[in-house]
Every structure is written in structure tokens, then in C-alpha cells.
Amino acid sequence: MTTFDFSPLFRTSVGYDRLAALLNSTHRPEQGNGFPPYNIQKAGEDRYRITMAVAGFSESELNITSENNILAVTGERPEEQEGEENGFLYRGIATRSFERRFSLADHVKVSGARLENGLLHIDLEREIPEAMKPRKIEIKSSASSVLLEGRKEEKAA
Numbered sequence: 217m218t219t220f221d222f223s224p225l226f227r228t229s230v231g232y233d234r235l236a237a238l239l240n241s242t243h244r245p246e247q248g249n250g251f252p253p254y255n256i257q258k259a260g261e262d263r264y265r266i267t268m269a270v271a272g273f274s275e276s277e278l279n280i281t282s283e284n285n286i287l288a289v290t291g292e293r294p295e296e297q298e299g300e301e302n303g304f305l306y307r308g309i310a311t312r313s314f315e316r317r318f319s320l321a322d323h324v325k326v327s328g329a330r331l332e333n334g335l336l337h338i339d340l341e342r343e344i345p346e347a348m349k350p351r352k353i354e355i356k357s358s359a360s361s362v363l364l365e366g367r368k369e370e371k372a373a
Contacts, residue, residue, distance in 0.1 A: 251314055252291070254268040256318075262342040263339065263341050265338065266287075266318065267335050268316065268335065268336040270291060270336045272293070272311045273293060273336075278290070278291050279292070280329055280338060282320070285319060286317055287326065287338070287340075288315065289315070289316045289318075289336070289338070290313075291313055293313050320340070323342050323343055323344050
């Protein structure tokens with residue numbers, strides 16, 4: 217496997233630490249074992265949906281948190297005690313605890329979540345602040361600005 221050294225990026229930039237860290241972490245394999253499986257889909261112009269297969273988990277056993285552009289989904293399930301009457305002959309349904317993390321882009325917020333038929337749907341929406349949206353700048357001609365300044369001087373006199 218080829219590795220990349222991103223340290224020159226850290227030395228030559230100021231204020232881009234998050235971008236450099238993101239590039240640095242992309243070549244590392246994902247932590248964990250791939251449980252639970254999930255889909256990420258585009259649900260509109262600025263809307264996305266993460267769907268996770270969490271069969272066997274109830275709403276009270278799932279926790280979703282969003283902090284510093286990281287979405288964390290955890291499932292805490294108590295271990296079932298096996299006894300003489302409830303021993304497993306074969307155990308194929310995974311009901312172990314898990315934690316899954318997703319990196320969110322700037323201005324992407326969680327707009328809702330629902331648990332339906334063993335699938336956890338997390339809806340995301342990109343909300344760009346008004347200050348960052350493009351705005352139209354009015355162009356004034358120099359003749360009109362001279363005329364306005366002349367009127368201001370007449371009123372002052």
C-alpha cells in the first residue's frame with residue numbers, strides 16, 4: 217500500500233488544519249468491523265440520508281450525537297445471559313453494541329431521525345448561512361454619485 221506524507225501541508229498553511237487532518241485520515245482504513253451496515257444517499261439538492269441496519273435495537277438503546285462536524289451513532293445492548301432454557305444452538309443475528317462515526321461537511325446538520333422496521337434513518341441537510349450565500353452588489357455610476365454629493369452639500373449650506 218502506498219502511503220502519502222501530508223506533513224508539508226501542515227507546515228505551509230495556516231487555518232486549514234481540518235482539511236489537512238481530513239486528507240491525512242483518508243488513507244487510513246476505517247476503524248471497526250463494518251457493523252452495522254449502512255447506506256448514504258442523496259435525497260435532494262442539499263439533503264442526504266444515512267440508513268443503518270440496526271435490527272434488534274429499540275429507540276432507547278440507540279443514541280445519535282452531532283458535535284464538531286462528527287456524527288456519532290451508538291447502540292448499547294446488554295449482553296443476554298445464556299442458561300439451560302435459553303441457550304443458543306446457532307447465533308447469526310448480531311446484537312452487539314456498536315459505535316459508528318461519520319464526518320460531516322461544514323454546515324451539514326441533522327434534521328431528523330426515525331427507526332422503522334429495523335432501519336435507522338438519519339436525515340441531514342446542508343444549511344448555508346445567509347452571510348455566506350452569494351449576494352448581488354449594486355453598481356453605481358460615478359455621475360450619479362457626484363450628483364448625490366452635490367445635493368448633500370446644497371442641503372448643508
